Amino acid sequence: MIAMKDQVGQEHRFETLPKRIVSLVPSQTETLFDLGLEDEIVGITKFCVHPYHLKATKTKVGGTKKVHLEKIKLLQPDIIIANKEENTLEIVESLKGICPVWVTDVVTLDDNIQMIEDFGNLFNKRTEARKWIDKLNFAQRDFMDFVKDKNSYKAAYFIWREPFMVAGRDTFINELLKLNKFVNVYENREERYPEIELKKIRIQGDPEVVFLSSEPFPFTEEHAFEIGRFTHHGKTVFVDGEMFSWYGTHLYKAFDYFKQIHERLS
Known part of the structure; x- marks a missing residue:
């Protein structure tokens, strides 16, 4: 049993590891790919352009503001990854009848780190998530040193x-x-x-x-x-x-x- 809260405070429980992912935000699709979850991603938006080849290998389910519910349903996802700003509340609510909808809310750099850590825990990619968090923290410290003068x-x-x-x-x-x-x-x-x-x-x-x-x-x-x-x-x-x-x-x-x-x- 996996029990976790997403970034808008929703409690989610999964009996097994979510294996089929629909991602409704381009930057989150790229992040999931970078964490080694390419095979698990089954649906993306038409704006998910990184990495580019996903447009040819994954099912496009619409945009970020308008999605095709039936297309998503046919993919039989275990989880849908959405975002508070990019996707409307109406979309999120309509998708909850298909499977759990994990909603991120990224405003600060700390929120960003939290999102990656959550994905690491949610999809059993903790090592990959830790590597990316370390890379981001190092790059940020280096940049802050660069910009201070x-x-x-x-x-x-x-x-x-x-x-x-x-x-x-x-x-x-x-x-x-x-x-x-x-x-x-x-x-x-x-x-x-x-x-x-x-x-x-x-x-x-x-x-x-x-x-x-x-x-x-x-x-x-x-x-x-x-x-x-x-x-x-x-x-x-x-x-x-x-x-x-x-x-x-x-x-x-x-x-x-x-x-x-x-x-x-x-």
């Missing part, structure tokens, strides 16, 4: 257009901005992803760096020009959205990427 910048991180939206408080993106010594000018807003008016961006804090993400909205030079008209001296930096928003083992690649951003800014 770097300049701090006021920043805004754009994720969407029409309406313009930015990353705010209590988000994994904001956690990584803080790790980089970027002061998020929208951190004091109540919403996690506030809609903003470009003409008020200077009043909000006049960011020195404006990050335009590649996902979920693919910003272009045209959009940079549009936003740049309203910032005083802000420097625009196009960034790989995966590096700032994908948690799990993907974070390991992000630390070197962040170093490159600091080199560009200096």
